[in-house]
Amino acid sequence: MWIGVKILVMGADGFCGWATALYLSKQGHEVGALDGLLRRQWDKDLGISSLTPLPPFEARVAAWERKSGKKMPTFVGDLTNYEFVSDVFASFRPDAIVHFAEQRSAPYSMIDREHAVFTQVNNVVGTLNVLYAMKEHVPDAHLVKLGTMGEYGTPNIDIEEGWIRIEHNGRSDVLPYPKQPGSFYHLSKVHDSHNIMFTCRAWGIRATDLNQGVVYGVETAETAHDPELTNRFDYDEIYGTVLNRFCLEAAIGHPLTVYGDGGQTRGMLNIEDTVRCIELACENPAQPGEFRVFNQFTESFSVADLAERVVAAARDMGIDARIERLPNPRVEKEQHYYNAKHSALEDLGLKPHLLTQDVIKRIIEIAAQYKDRADLGVIRPTVSWRATASRRTAPVK
């Protein structure tokens, strides 16, 4: 096993980033934890918070260092500030850069013009700064960038992993897979992918773009059973993703909020697989100049199917959960073809944790444990894809 890679995890205070930083540290990698703490500010602006209580960033890192005996240097700053990024890369000199540090909510990006512009500028400029800092300080390092399965949209053909061979008028080429993203957030990830692909070609950057599906679950071995190390649990309309939100709704007796028909089908994965996928990408770096794309999910489900699975699991636990179909606030197909490939990470050794009833029950159990902290007023969707300005919030910077 390839031990001792120096990995900078950016966005290490977030849901995926925190679990990943701890896992990679436990596995023996030398991990630096970078975060701008912007998400904690956005939560305040939006009047929402994690269902699970979170210690401050430095405190939870210090707790990890104390309990694990590992070192994990922290870097607090904003990726849109190049001086900060450059200083971190020059001093830490990572072999791999794991980049989760973006505004990651589609509804957030659709609140109004300000949030759309902020999301695209924040994500695109942050990633451009990372690329320039790599070229300047660590040109041989490997960028492991989080994209999203939402970049592809729902085409009527199979979704490949980033590239597709096209036969056309008697000729043939392998080209970037066409993208049809469905929000200003998803668009920002498509912009990032194109920018990164260009720097691979022009500068010889090594990059892996991980088009991740919807992540569910809360715990990993490192974060479970220790309140100081616990992970986030988002359930609100802005940051709550579909399965975790349904589990919380079941736990507190709120109807499961299905948007539209529920035929929307998406790739999904357990947070326990996220951390392992990142490690596999870091341990098997892309070649110099290679723009490699992996679809990072393990199973596909329709929203209606997920809701029914949660209802069944809840009933097993004695909870009488029910489903409520809401008018879809998004613009998306509710019935569509969906067959997305995801073999690259399994070929590297990923052993998927599949979505069993036990997994769902455990998420409901955790939600129930913290149910007194749930705010019922932030669950139903208020952000409309069709409106220009759909929610009053504090202004973004």
Place this chain on the structure above:
Amino acid sequence: MWIGVKILVMGADGFCGWATALYLSKQGHEVGALDGLLRRQWDKDLGISSLTPLPPFEARVAAWERKSGKKMPTFVGDLTNYEFVSDVFASFRPDAIVHFAEQRSAPYSMIDREHAVFTQVNNVVGTLNVLYAMKEHVPDAHLVKLGTMGEYGTPNIDIEEGWIRIEHNGRSDVLPYPKQPGSFYHLSKVHDSHNIMFTCRAWGIRATDLNQGVVYGVETAETAHDPELTNRFDYDEIYGTVLNRFCLEAAIGHPLTVYGDGGQTRGMLNIEDTVRCIELACENPAQPGEFRVFNQFTESFSVADLAERVVAAARDMGIDARIERLPNPRVEKEQHYYNAKHSALEDLGLKPHLLTQDVIKRIIEIAAQYKDRADLGVIRPTVSWRATASRRTAPVK
């Protein structure tokens, strides 16, 4: 003929924008002329200027109004300022918005990190603001957006107009044509295209994306033979495009600067066709929700072929022009397949002005007329695609 469309030309002080605003005005459309005058500032920052002397923006518009008897209201402001954009759209209420108002130089975007970030933020945020202002004030208006043939790169299959039918694993769909842009500028246009395509789907915006080739020539009927109405002539390494630069080089006795092999092949068109293409797009608007793409060029040439044509035309004029092959400062294929479709605009009625020796001679003649204003120090390329920071300039805002 469909007369009296209210058209807002954005970037009306620029090379294509100026010629377009005057042509549409002469044709009887009601034209508003918007510009932020940023390009004039960038010229100062870079120590370059148009070969032809240009009156100030308001003065040249006033000259047009005096000579043509038409009205052309001006709006001076920056598209990244939403309050300005919103005010203009609310008061002028255009039927069509012609959007040239972007930082349009690939070398500019490759100068260093600051110029890359500035180009992408300026172009992407400006276009997002335009989309939001359309939705807020004129949701039925038609956006005519200038893209570039450079969005496609040089794939090994035929280039279609924006969309391509892909047959894959026994299924079929018409999807956005894959993009492989070759600079941070070209990338900004790809980002715009994706953002616009999304708003067509989500908001029902009508849009035509014009992927324009390299424009050559100087004069149109409206701008010729009148110093107060004359158009720009860019010849420097940053803003000078290939054919016009070769003609200036021939006129002043500078070797024709071919980058690399010269096998790079690109779609090209005369500025006289640019203005007509824009009119055709405005007079035949896209449907609500339609994202329509036209490839706006008339002929393809390799760089080496263009250089030889200019040498031949110059020799006919008694000028002993010669070609110098320089190391290519860009990262691009110098030998490649190139067959790009461009029938949509011809189907709407475009009658191309082709590249004859007479056309080349007229450009050389204009260049010779202003040769005393040429600065030999700004012609050779100093901006390298491979370097992180390749040219000292005044900082961007």
